[in-house]
Amino acid sequence: DQQVKxxxxxxxxxxxxxxxxxxxxxxxxxxxxxxxxxxxxxxPTFLISISSIKDKNxxxxxxxxxxxxxxxxSLHIVPSQPGDSAVYFCAASAGGGGADGLTFGKGTHLIIxx
Amino acid sequence: xxxxxxxxxxxxxxxxxxxTLMCHQTWSHSYMFWYRQDLGHGxxxxxxxxxxxxxxxxxxxxxxxVSRSKTENFPLTLESATRSQTSVYFCASSSVRTNYxxxxxxxxxxxxx
Numbered sequence: 001d002q003q004v005k006x007x008x009x010x011x012x013x014x015x016x017x018x019x020x021x022x023x024x025x026x027x028x029x030x031x032x033x034x035x036x037x038x039x040x041x042x043x044p045t046f047l048i049s050i051s052s053i054k055d056k057n058x059x060x061x062x063x064x065x066x067x068x069x070x071x072x073x074s075l076h077i078v079p080s081q082p083g084d085s086a087v088y089f090c091a092a093s094a095g096g097g098g099a100d101g102l103t104f105g106k107g108t109h110l111i112i113x114x
Numbered sequence: 115x116x117x118x119x120x121x122x123x124x125x126x127x128x129x130x131x132x133x134t135l136m137c138h139q140t141w142s143h144s145y146m147f148w149y150r151q152d153l154g155h156g157x158x159x160x161x162x163x164x165x166x167x168x169x170x171x172x173x174x175x176x177x178x179x180v181s182r183s184k185t186e187n188f189p190l191t192l193e194s195a196t197r198s199q200t201s202v203y204f205c206a207s208s209s210v211r212t213n214y215x216x217x218x219x220x221x222x223x224x225x226x227x
Contacts, residue, residue, distance in 0.1 A: 006156075034215065034216075036216075036218075041220070041221075042220055042221070043204050043206075043218030043219050043220050043221055044157070044204070044216075044218045045218070046215040046216060046217070049215060089156060089157060091157075098145075098208060098215075098216065099145055099164060099208070100162060100164075100170065101147060101159040101162045101172050101173075102159070102216065103159075103173075104149075104156045104157040104158070105156055106154065106155065106156035107156050
């Protein structure tokens with residue numbers, strides 16, 4: 001059973017608009033969440049993270065929101081740029097900050113339209 | 115060069131053959147991981163290691179063997195390759211200093227025929 005779910009395989013957004021990528025989780029033990037970005041033929045790169053003691057973390061154009069009661073997190077990208085076109089993976093850790101592995105979702109392919 | 119490197123980038127092997135995928139990092143990160151990426155499954159953890167000579171199974175360890183005799187190297191061996199092991203394999207490393215944000219290698223695309 002998938003513990004981290006990204007229900008949208010793809011998302012198309014116009015350049016300059018806001019991109020919102022969603023992620024749901026089922027494991028109540030998850031306490032640390034991360035987003036990774038992946039271009040074709042490259043490894044995923046770390047984008048932003050959030051601890052369960054927070055409900056928001058911001059880094060430039062990227063903001064992650066965490067709703068623990070709903071077991072839901074989202075990544076907002078404002079404004080969206082062509083270079084943001086990539087696959088985005090949501091990941092979670094149950095204690096230890098990922099030292100014993102992260103659980104990843106299946107990914108959402110974000111396409112930024114000019 | 116500093117970073118995390120995987121070799122080879124591409125590999126074709128026959129069913130039943132043993133194949134080893136290499137992973138080398140230059141940061142002296144304590145933690146290292148092997149993931150496989152398959153369509154419809156995202157990234158799944160195969161094995162991980164907290165330090166030299168300490169390894170643990172992840173979500174999908176069957177058919178794989180790892181070793182970590184040195185901090186910087188974490189090879190993954192498919193003892194007898196099967197077609198179901200056709201995948202893209204990613205190695206990653208992390209440390210407390212990076213707040214456990216993983217750094218991934220560029221991946222090895224393995225095809226078992």
